[in-house]
Amino acid sequence: MRWLRPLAVTALCASIAACSTSPTGRSQLLLLSDDQLNQMGQQAFAEYQQNIPTAGQASHRYVQCITNAIVDVLPNEQRDLDWQIRVFESEQPNAFALPGGYMGVNTGMLDIATSQDQLASVVGHEIGHVLARHANERASTQSATSLGLSVISSTSGMQTPAGQQLMGVLGLGAEYGIALPFSRRHESEADVIGLQLMAQAGFDPRESVTLWENMQAATGGGAPPAWMSTHPSQGQRIQGLQANMEQALATYEQARNSGRTPNCPRP
Numbered sequence: 697m698r699w700l701r702p703l704a705v706t707a708l709c710a711s712i713a714a715c716s717t718s719p720t721g722r723s724q725l726l727l728l729s730d731d732q733l734n735q736m737g738q739q740a741f742a743e744y745q746q747n748i749p750t751a752g753q754a755s756h757r758y759v760q761c762i763t764n765a766i767v768d769v770l771p772n773e774q775r776d777l778d779w780q781i782r783v784f785e786s787e788q789p790n791a792f793a794l795p796g797g798y799m800g801v802n803t804g805m806l807d808i809a810t811s812q813d814q815l816a817s818v819v820g821h822e823i824g825h826v827l828a829r830h831a832n833e834r835a836s837t838q839s840a841t842s843l844g845l846s847v848i849s850s851t852s853g854m855q856t857p858a859g860q861q862l863m864g865v866l867g868l869g870a871e872y873g874i875a876l877p878f879s880r881r882h883e884s885e886a887d888v889i890g891l892q893l894m895a896q897a898g899f900d901p902r903e904s905v906t907l908w909e910n911m912q913a914a915t916g917g918g919a920p921p922a923w924m925s926t927h928p929s930q931g932q933r934i935q936g937l938q939a940n941m942e943q944a945l946a947t948y949e950q951a952r953n954s955g956r957t958p959n960c961p962r963p
Contacts, residue, residue: 718828719889722881726829727836730795734777737794737831741780744800751783751803754963759783759801761960762816762899766823769896769956774827781819789914793822795831808910812960813894813903820890820899827889830882884936891937891944898956901937901944908934 716726750756763781777797786802793799799822801815809815825831887904895901912930 716829718885719824720828720885722885724829724833725836726832728832730829730832733829733832733835734796737796737798738778741794741796741798741800744784745782748800749785751785752963755783755803755806756781758812758960758963759806759815759819762812762958763799763819763823765897765899765956765958765960766816766820766893769893769951770823770827777826789911791818791822793825795826795829797823797826799823799826808914809907810910811903811906812958812962813900814907814910816894816897816899816958817890817901817904817907820893820897821886822890823893824886824889825882828882828885830886834879834882884933887933887936888940891940892947895944895947896951896956898948898951898958901941901948904937905934905941908937 716724718724759781763779767775767779779797779799781799781801783806784800784802787804788802789804789808791799791801791805799819801818801822805818806815809818891901891904894904908930915930
């Protein structure tokens with residue numbers, strides 16, 4: 697997939713007045729309304745749940761507890777999204793987020809994230825994708841290049857080729873065999889946002905590095921899984937997290953001193 701270069705995005709934004717700014721201050725091209733994307737996210741999430749088995753209630757309670765703690769620190773407008781998270785039975789250590797606040801975590805990720813703090817880094821990362829409106833940006837960029845919004849907006853069934861393409865645009869490409877993962881830029885940005893969110897909620901941000909060390913150990917230090925092939929490498933992600941760790945630790949200490957001490961028992 698070919699992405700617009702920053703200068704091209706800036707020029708297009710200037711011509712159609714469709715620019716926004718991400719939580720990290722990066723310029724974005726956003727052509728779809730939030731309502732459009734949220735409806736797409738809701739539709740995709742409902743379809744996904746019909747096709748992928750979910751885990752037991754104990755796992756759901758554990759992940760929901762962590763999610764609630766992070767959502768609680770969001771500003772009111774963002775907190776009012778329909779935040780939902782489900783745990784899906786899959787050995788693949790993956791997670792996803794859809795516009796509107798719909799998220800999923802695979803049981804394989806629970807094997808890699810061995811503590812609530814490590815899983816909080818995963819959840820914070822996925823919430824970061826939603827807050828930064830990465831799905832909107834990707835769909836808008838594809839529209840500006842070749843995909844065309846009509847393909848997306850006219851989709852009525854997720855099992856059709858256009859519907860599966862929509863799944864990929866929204867962030868479910870790995871599960872549906874479509875090579876449309878978030879870009880390296882999006883992944884790195886979601887890491888930074890998620891690091892701050894987990895720290896604000898009282899989760900230890902240092903455990904985000906431990907999570908990726910676990911991921912490295914799980915892959916034997918070799919090539920990442922296929923679904924991560926276009927993501928930043930595990931080493932790059934660790935470096936990016938460490939570069940932002942000082943600020944995150946200050947936020948974490950402030951959160952703990954103010955009484956934010958989440959306790960989500962692992963099943």
